[in-house]
Amino acid sequence: MITGRVIGSIYSTINHPFYDGKKLMIVEKTDPQGMATGDYLIAIDSVGAGPGEPVLVLDEGNGARQVIGDNEAPLRSIIVGIIDHVG
Amino acid sequence: MMLGKVIGTVIPCVIYEGLQGVPMLLVQPLDKNGNPKGKTLVAADATRMAGPGETIYYEGGREAAMALETTFVPVDHAIIGIVDGIQRDASGGPS
DSSP states (O other): OEEEEEEEEEEOSSBOGGGTTOOEEEEEEEOTTSOEEEEEEEEEESSOOOTTOEEEEEEOHHHHHHHHTOTTOOOOEEEEEEOSOOO | OEEEEEEEEEOOSSOOTTOTTOOEEEEEEBOTTSOBOSOOEEEEESSSOOOTTOEEEEEETHHHHHTSSSOSSOOSEEEEEEOOEEEEOTTSOOO
């Protein structure tokens, strides 16, 4: 998993049927100090993360599909936690 | 997934079994602010509705093939959806 911060969300009406009704979040990747690394990814949310929040992102397909409970989903990145503190 | 911009189409005359009729588009990857970043790639269009000039989001790797109707095909990037708009956090930079 990786740490990141939600910096926005994407509106889309034409998309793969799996993504109907799912909110897509833009997550910038962060280092352990919480500074942006410059990279980002687009992930769906499973925990109710909001803009600006530091999050934990699972960036692996089989694990993400297990979270969603759909073996056929074309999905790799999913937000699985909101970070309180990195020690 | 990552953001990209469709900059052209690729028309193959011969293509591997299972990929017949799947649109292939040239995609310029974008950074988080929407500026071009990295090398152009060719992506299969799982929406079948994207066209040049549109901002899209695409997936790479195994999940790319899973987005298509025939899921066991040799594809490494696929367009998953077309971006209507991006709402950014106040600190997230220009939209």
